[in-house]
Each structure stands twice: as structure tokens, then as C-alpha cells.
Amino acid sequence: MVGNVRVTSYVRVVELPACSRCIILAGREYSVSQGFLRHPRCDCTMEPVVKRRKAPVLDAEDLFQSMTPDQRHRTFGEAGTKAIEDGSRISSVVNARKSMDQVEMFGRTVQVTHVGTGSRKKPRRPPRLMPEEIYRQAESREHAIRLLYKNGYLK
Incomplete structure (x- = not known):
């Protein structure tokens, strides 16, 4: 690719089945001299992008829609899948798992994430509830949607 002047960049191509981390990076564009970690x-590959012609590549939402319900549950978990189907951003659900914790809130121990709240050592905002905890606490779908919105999974 470096020797071909028509190639301006390349995109990450993800083949299913894939892990959740790879899925949220699907379709990401990289410069010719930049690599991505595997x-x-x-099974991720790269596809060259030629000047004036972008390659049609599936992004995270396209990949999620093409997955079977069983693949979705294996990749994102039951609550993660439900949150995504209810409109949550896939990247928010996946990245929340990077910094999971259990804290005492509401008079009981709940699952939370520190991602999106500041640093783990000096949180700027209180921890966010994990999707699993949201669906455990929600009394109805409307209540779950409100909690997803309040905890930053929906915009």
C-alpha cells in the first residue's frame, strides 16, 4: 500500500464472529503508515481506500444488525444486547465494561462503571450504572430507557 500513490488510507474490516472490541472499531479509517493492534x-483485516473512492465497509451498527440473536448475546451479553436494541450506542455499552466495579449505592451493592466519569482515582461525576444493573432496577421498559439516558448510554 505504501508504494501505491493512489491508496490514501485503509479501513478496518471486521468479519463475524468477532469480539465486541473489534466490532466497535469496524469501519475505522487509518493512515497508510499507521497500523492497528490485534x-x-x-480476524480483522484492512482494506485500502483509493483516492476519490471510499470502500463500502460495515460499521458497528451494520455488524450488530447482521448478527443473530445468539451471536449478539454471546458478544455483548444479555443486558448489553438489550441496551443496544433499546437504542444505546454500541461503543458506550462495550467501553463501560473496561472499568466495571461494585459500589454501595441505593442501600445495596450495585454494578457500576467509571468510564465516562473522569479518572478512576478522581471521579468528576458519580459512577454510572452498568446496563445489567439498569435492567435489574427498571420497573418497565420506559423506566429502563430513562435510566439508560441518565447514565449516558442514550443521547
């Missing part, structure tokens, strides 16, 4: 058994 994990063991990663």
Missing part, C-alpha cells in the same frame, strides 16, 4: 485470534 489480539490473539483476531
Whole structure:
């Protein structure tokens, strides 16, 4: 690719089945000289982008829609899948898992994430509830949607 002057960049192509981290990076564009990290058994590839012609590549939402319900549950978990189907951003659900914790809130121990609240050592805002905790606490779908919005999964 470096020798071909028509190639301006490349995009990450994700083949299913894939892990949730790879799925949220699907369709991301990289410069010709920049690589992307892979994990063991990663099937992601790169596709060159030629000047004036962008390659049609599936992004995270397209990949999610093309997955079977069983693939969705294996990749994102039951609550994560439900949150995404209810309109949450896939990246918010996946990234929340990077900094999961259990804290004492509402008079009981709940699952939270520190992602999107500041640093773990000096949080600027209180921790956010995990989707699993939101669906445990929600009394109805409307209540779950309000909690997803309040906790930053929906915009």
C-alpha cells in the first residue's frame, strides 16, 4: 500500500464472529503508515481506500444488525444486547465494561462503571450504572430507557 500513490488510507474490516472490541472499531479509517493492534485470534483485516473512492465497509451498527440473536448475546451479553436494541450506542455499552466495579449505592451493592466519569482515582461525576444493573432496577421498559439516558448510554 505504501508504494501505491493512489491508496490514501485503509479501513478496518471486521468479519463475524468477532469480539465486541473489534466490532466497535469496524469501519475505522487509518493512515497508510499507521497500523492497528490485534489480539490473539483476531480476524480483522484492512482494506485500502483509493483516492476519490471510499470502500463500502460495515460499521458497528451494520455488524450488530447482521448478527443473530445468539451471536449478539454471546458478544455483548444479555443486558448489553438489550441496551443496544433499546437504542444505546454500541461503543458506550462495550467501553463501560473496561472499568466495571461494585459500589454501595441505593442501600445495596450495585454494578457500576467509571468510564465516562473522569479518572478512576478522581471521579468528576458519580459512577454510572452498568446496563445489567439498569435492567435489574427498571420497573418497565420506559423506566429502563430513562435510566439508560441518565447514565449516558442514550443521547
